[in-house]
Amino acid sequence: MKPRILVVEDETHLAQGLKYNLEAEGYRVSLVDNGAVASKLLESDPHSFDLIILDLMLPGMSGYAVCNRLRELNLNVPVLILSARSLSEDRSRGFDVGANQYLTKPFDLDELLARIRNLLRLHPRQESEQPSKPFSNKINEVHFGRAHINFETYEVLVGENEVKLTHKELQLLRYFVENEGRVISRQELLAEVWDLSGEMQTRSVDQFMLRLRKTFEADPAHPKHFLTIRDAGYRFVGDPKEEQQDGASAS
Numbered sequence: 399m400k401p402r403i404l405v406v407e408d409e410t411h412l413a414q415g416l417k418y419n420l421e422a423e424g425y426r427v428s429l430v431d432n433g434a435v436a437s438k439l440l441e442s443d444p445h446s447f448d449l450i451i452l453d454l455m456l457p458g459m460s461g462y463a464v465c466n467r468l469r470e471l472n473l474n475v476p477v478l479i480l481s482a483r484s485l486s487e488d489r490s491r492g493f494d495v496g497a498n499q500y501l502t503k504p505f506d507l508d509e510l511l512a513r514i515r516n517l518l519r520l521h522p523r524q525e526s527e528q529p530s531k532p533f534s535n536k537i538n539e540v541h542f543g544r545a546h547i548n549f550e551t552y553e554v555l556v557g558e559n560e561v562k563l564t565h566k567e568l569q570l571l572r573y574f575v576e577n578e579g580r581v582i583s584r585q586e587l588l589a590e591v592w593d594l595s596g597e598m599q600t601r602s603v604d605q606f607m608l609r610l611r612k613t614f615e616a617d618p619a620h621p622k623h624f625l626t627i628r629d630a631g632y633r634f635v636g637d638p639k640e641e642q643q644d645g646a647s648a649s
């Protein structure tokens with residue numbers, strides 16, 4: 399059977415060009431131009447593709463979020479990110495969410511084809527669901543600073559004080575905890591925590607962040623756990639001391 403490739407790309411010309419060239423190499427190709435649609439498609443039919451070529455800046459849901467979702471679902475289908483974003487942060491973030499390859503636009507067709515062959519050789523299709531090690535563990539309980547949180551029972555303690563958080567605040571907190579150390583954009587939070595409901599604006603994310611800081615930071619004006627990363631988003635740090643020893647910047 400010819401390998402099946404899903405191309406997630408919103409630039410029509412590029413998508414068509416890829417399809418044409420990949421089909422000429424003997425692959426079967428499906429095109430999707432929206433991240434959320436791609437994610438739904440892969441969720442409903444997880445083993446139908448041998449490889450995914452994924453753009454990052456996509457309508458509906460970012461390529462990062464799509465990739466992250468795949469790994470959450472334990473889908474081991476290889477992902478090649480094809481993006482105009484060439485910064486090393488973009489690459490590392492791509493690998494952090496579980497991408498296998500990262501190629502920058504404009505790209506060389508021969509190189510793309512070679513990378514595809516390589517990925518397909520290294521990752522033969524899983525015909526059936528096989529148990530595999532989870533990419534990200536669901537965390538049910540966490541300690542940081544003076545806080546103790548149980549996401550299953552909704553119990554939140556800060557020192558001796560019990561704190562009431564709303565369901566959404568807990569989901570947001572859990573997303574940070576499960577992605578500790580990684581810079582998370584407001585858009586990603588909207589897509590992942592608010593589920594594309596459209597009722598939220600990026601500025602509303604900031605309101606939720608204020609509330610988390612008021613609840614968990616000793617000095618909310620100088621946060622140690624919920625850091626703002628300028629122009630990028632937020633980052634959660636469970637143990638600020640350990641972070642400093644690692645020499646990582648907390649600004």
Ligand code: CA
Nearest residue numbers: 408453455456
């Ligand atoms: Ca795009």
